[in-house]
Amino acid sequence: MSTSSSATDSLPSSAVVLAAGEGIRLRPLTANRPKPMLPAGTRPILEHVLNALIDARIDDIHLVVGYHANRVRSHFGSTYRDVPITYHEQETQLGSGHALLQARDGPSGSFLLVNGDQIIDHRIVEAVSRAHTATTATLAVVEGPEAVDYGAVHLDGETITELIEQPTASDFRLFNAGVYAFTDRIFETLEALSVERGELPLTDAIQELIAEEAHSVGGVRTDHFWMDATHPWDLLSLSRELLARGWVDAPTVDTDIYVAESAHVHPETTLVGPVVVDSDAVIEAGAVVGPYAAIGESATIGSGSVLNDVVVDTDTTIGPNTTAIELVAGQGCEIGAGLTAGGGPADVILDDHVYSDVDLGGVIADRVDVGGGATLEPGALIGPGATVGDGVVVRGHIDAGSEVVR
């Protein structure tokens, strides 16, 4: 081995990715898989996260899995893009700090930690890697109005002096983007805390580090792309952002039109970019697909359908003459002919909380059967495995496995 002392030699080469959580606010889409496996465009969110890590030259990935762990394992197997993956099981989800502890035997020395359900530009990862020199923990700091949701930080030069978990609105603009670098000392801190508490968020450990020793937690400002999906309709904006950036895994056939080689697109079809059609998908004659349509692997779009601003996940069939705007359809759905989902805005009720003016035509969870001529009123949510009969007008929420007839 050479003894070159270039900067890259000392950068962390291992990363821990937290992918054990369900993502409760994304129900009913998470019935069969954890949030990191929900579609961002046509690929799981987690695939984009791993892409960012590998693009940032990480060559050793540790995935902490829990909720529906087999879905993660069977998708990625033992390697992704030739980088080996080691799995660590978190049997009960007791917070992000507890999740990280499950990977204690994984990385050696300094390592990166990212969330498996947040899309990040690989340059954020690189920035954190480079900034992680003298501190126990280094985290990426992003500026934006989301501080209210994600917890604000006080950044003094390159040092984090305070984490504020529930900031009062608008007081703070800097927040923690959930991309960290740690030395292995973090594990000792976490273990000391875990003895005392049941639930163990990572932020508790970072608070502890700040309290124990000044300058032990560093922060690095970044303005690269960072995006999270909190609610089911966020999958639409996530898909739009990815399509606009061309972060899709299919070859370009024309500027922002991406079609996999194994897809079958009828010559009399109009694809309006940005649009992606993934492998083995079928687009029948006369369909108009896009702008902002993500058609997943082995999905079928029936003839004459008009789709814009949609995410159609793997193996779902959309019948002929469907009109769908702002629609999220999960995996393995059978949608009959002539569905109408005219798009938002809508008031959506989720867990007794009303979200006003959401741009959402509807959400159809995995393996839903919809008969011919059904209509989704804006904001409709259909639970997994539900059956909706011919001509039904769907309003509000339909429970998992239920059957609705006109």
Add this chain to the structure above:
Amino acid sequence: MCGIVGCLGRGEDTVDVLMDGLRSLEYRGYDSAGIALGPSMDVLRKSGELDALAEVVDATGPTGTYGIGHTRWSTHGPPNDRNAHPHTDEAGRVAVVHNGIIENYAELKADLQATGVTLTSDTDTEVVPHLIAQALDAGADPETAFHNTVDRLEGSYAIAAVIEDCETIYAARQGSPLVVGVGENCTYLASDVPAFVEHTRDVVFLKDGHRVIATADGYTVLDEDREPVDVDIETVSYTAEATGKSGYDHYMLKEIHEQPTALRQCFSGRSDALEGTVTLEEIDEIPQPNAVQFVACGTSYHAALYGAAILREMGIPAEAYLASEYALSPPPVSLGTLVVGITQSGETADTLAALRDAKSRGVSTLALTNTVNSTAARECDHAVYIRAGPEIGVAATKTFSSQLVGCNLLAEELVDGPRDLRPLIESLRNLPDDVQSILDSSAAEVLVEEYADSEAYFFIGRGTNVAVALEGALKCKEISYEHAEGFPAGELKHGPLALVTPETPVFAVVTGDDERARKTLGNIKEVQARGAPVIAVTDGHSDAAEIADETLMIPETDERAAPVLANVQLQLFSYHLADALGRPIDKPRNLAKSVTVE
């Protein structure tokens, strides 16, 4: 059937390279193992799993800069230290590892004994080092001694030998697989690529009759007349990590969960849903056969039963034969008969023998296999790949599912005539998600709690579901060691019904609602009348779920696709049963992954 490894040019890593290689070949057999190292000529052998050998290695610290290794599955003599490979001559100058059977070993042994040689093992292999030693004593140089010995061997073998004072491995292939790995200043030999794929992906696939003289700097391939042969170096695509367990408890469970992906890969690019056509480019030009004879063993034979059934439905005379019986009682063939060998590994000796027999009778042959460049793929006139990816668990799971899809593609490609395949294509495209939905929600694990201490398990079905019933029973016995039998449902009353009691749950595979399904319902009542609990594996079309005591549901689909789904439920039951009983699921006793002896 055993696994062979060898390496040169790895210096002090030699022992680790050999042991890692053996570990990746454990699926080929594991009742004993051993290594031989040069130039020290240290030989270590141990019965039991590889860990037993690893302990001996740790304790004794053998040294060497090149060597050979072996993991054994007994064909001659019980698994004990004495019968473990490598075998040596009396003076320990020659060490040999061998996979296969030397058919004339009794004769060779008698010759050796006549000259005063003492053989210490029960194996056929041991004659080889003694013959090489005799040739050396007679003044031959090491290479000539090796050639002279191989010339005398009859049967099937892959052999590797090291000889004192030569930094060389001598190897030969006849009927058992052997590949060469080409590294930078190092050379590898093995029965199968995974043994060295973490070191190099550049591989030479040897053919029968080839001999290899390998050194750290390179290798020479010779034919039986000792003339050099030109060979191609191929680069294999799969990585060492692709054979890891990905955090699953067992390879078998991993492979069960990989089925959606495997099925997608099998079907991808081979259909046009818009046109309603299926195309297998590999065999695009084959004319429609007059008759099809499938030859296969074990799980692959069950796929063959299914393949023959669907071809018959399409009007083509088709039969499935057990490969080990085929050549002994060969069915008549005519011009226009196609013989299809189904073999996951492409190295199954019985299937290869049946295909060779067919070829010798002048009919065209086709291999339906998972292994690119396997012997079956190279020897047959045509090869169709099922693209399931590496399968390590001894009990076949994902490759069976992919074989069933492969049979559909094969049948649709072979049989001429316009027909609308869109419904079939739709159901095959839906298969990955349908399998996934079973994986997401199967009740099989819960059923195990109820039935884990039963006396026996029976599996019944009709039509294409006969294949599922037989496969369900085979999986159950292979990994759980519980008594399990599968029958065509109508056969029960002709004998096996005598075994049915309240302590023998019966799995009834009932899909669709045709006459076959209705008749199977009658058979369900038949066994219920004897007090047996019935578990219906059903799509809900018939009344099976209402009549049965328990159900394992599968999604509604086409009748061609339903057997794939029903089988997944049975895979899960067998897996969880074996797990509950604490069986070594990936390495069941007495079994090995690919059976390269007849």
